[in-house]
Amino acid sequence: xxxxxxxxxxxxxxxxxxxxxxxxxxxxxxxxxxxxxxxxxxxxxxxxxxxxxxxxxxxxxxxxxxxxxxxxxxxxxxxxxxxxxxxxxxxxxxxxxxxxxxxxxxxxxxxxxxxxxxxxxxxxxxxxxxxxxxxxxxxxxxxxxxxxxxxxxxxxxxxxxxxxxxxxxxxxxxxxxxxxxxxxxxxxxxxxxxxxxxxxxxxxxxxxxxxxxxxxxxxxxxxxxxxxxxxxxxxxxxxxxxxxxxx
Numbered sequence: 001x002x003x004x005x006x007x008x009x010x011x012x013x014x015x016x017x018x019x020x021x022x023x024x025x026x027x028x029x030x031x032x033x034x035x036x037x038x039x040x041x042x043x044x045x046x047x048x049x050x051x052x053x054x055x056x057x058x059x060x061x062x063x064x065x066x067x068x069x070x071x072x073x074x075x076x077x078x079x080x081x082x083x084x085x086x087x088x089x090x091x092x093x094x095x096x097x098x099x100x101x102x103x104x105x106x107x108x109x110x111x112x113x114x115x116x117x118x119x120x121x122x123x124x125x126x127x128x129x130x131x132x133x134x135x136x137x138x139x140x141x142x143x144x145x146x147x148x149x150x151x152x153x154x155x156x157x158x159x160x161x162x163x164x165x166x167x168x169x170x171x172x173x174x175x176x177x178x179x180x181x182x183x184x185x186x187x188x189x190x191x192x193x194x195x196x197x198x199x200x201x202x203x204x205x206x207x208x209x210x211x212x213x214x215x216x217x218x219x220x221x222x223x224x225x226x227x228x229x230x231x232x233x234x235x236x237x238x239x240x241x242x243x244x245x246x247x
Contacts, residue, residue: 007155007196008131012106014197018057019083019108041177047089052120054112056085061149061199061229061236062177065089073097074143077167079132079160080104080150084113084125090146091125101142102127103135133159137167145174152179152203153196161216171245174218175238180206182233200234213241 043063065086070076070093078087081102090100104110104127113127130136132147133156145164154160164174181203184190195201204212206223213221218241229236 007193007202008105010193011153011197015059015082015106016108018059019106019112043089050089050092051085052088052116055083055088055116057083059149060085060177061179062225062238064146064148064175064177064238065093067224067238067240068144068146068173068175070094070098070144075141076100076144076146077135077137077142078102079135079145079147079164080153081113081127082106082109082148084116084127086146086148087113087125087127088116088120088122090144091122094124096124098124100125101137103130103132103137105129105131133163135163135167139166140169141167143169143172145172146176148177149179149199151176152199155202157204157209158212158216161213161218165216165218165243168243170243172243174213174241174243175224176241177236177238178209179203179229179234180209180237182206182235185233200230203234206235206237209237210239213239217244218242219244 041060041063059082070090072095074094075098076090076094081087081104084102087100087102094100102113107129110127110129117125128136133154145168151157151160168174179199189195190201192201210221220242222240223237224240225238227236
């Protein structure tokens with residue numbers, strides 16, 4: 001990466017522009033492509049049809065909510081919630097007794113998500129401005145964590161997983177859709193800020209990614225679904241992990 005480039009600022013600027021309809025990032029990169037590609041990512045027709053207008057910006061690489069199987073009354077946290085697509089899907093599953101919290105560091109995304117929630121009249125969702133490396137939630141406060149093609153954008157991935165472990169209740173589960181590498185990237189790609197904000201340059205090797213989750217304290221870490229994503233050596237994976245129950 002070129003000296004003097006702040007990764008968080010670059011990511012925030014790019015995704016702020018996307019929220020305002022001025023650019024594209026990873027995933028399908030726009031609302032038009034989002035609808036037609038939803039089934040390819042794993043969303044059912046029913047799920048795709050229920051997503052509020054303006055919530056799906058085509059930035060995901062999987063469908064983590066379905067694999068997380070939220071239950072009625074649970075509290076769900078979405079890391080890097082964007083305009084709210086997975087928050088709204090989870091809200092349908094947890095019902096009025098449950099709660100879904102989306103955290104995103106981009107003010108324009110938070111503004112857009114809140115407008116979507118207000119327009120849809122969703123009373124069981126909340127969007128908080130914050131970094132996924134420093135979550136604005138208390139310890140052991142959520143039952144399930146989901147995230148969709150976001151952790152690869154963090155320059156401090158071990159800290160993301162430590163924070164996820166902290167806020168998850170004992171026995172809680174985490175389901176991440178993300179991009180990983182099967183082998184190291186060429187230097188010119190690894191050092192490209194465009195590749196980084198496009199979800200490629202910051203991706204970790206598969207083994208290292210899973211090891212970071214285990215080192216944060218999670219157990220039963222496994223890849224439950226995977227598929228090719230763009231060009232080799234990038235793979236889309238959906239990873240499930242569990243916080244051990246209190247003895």
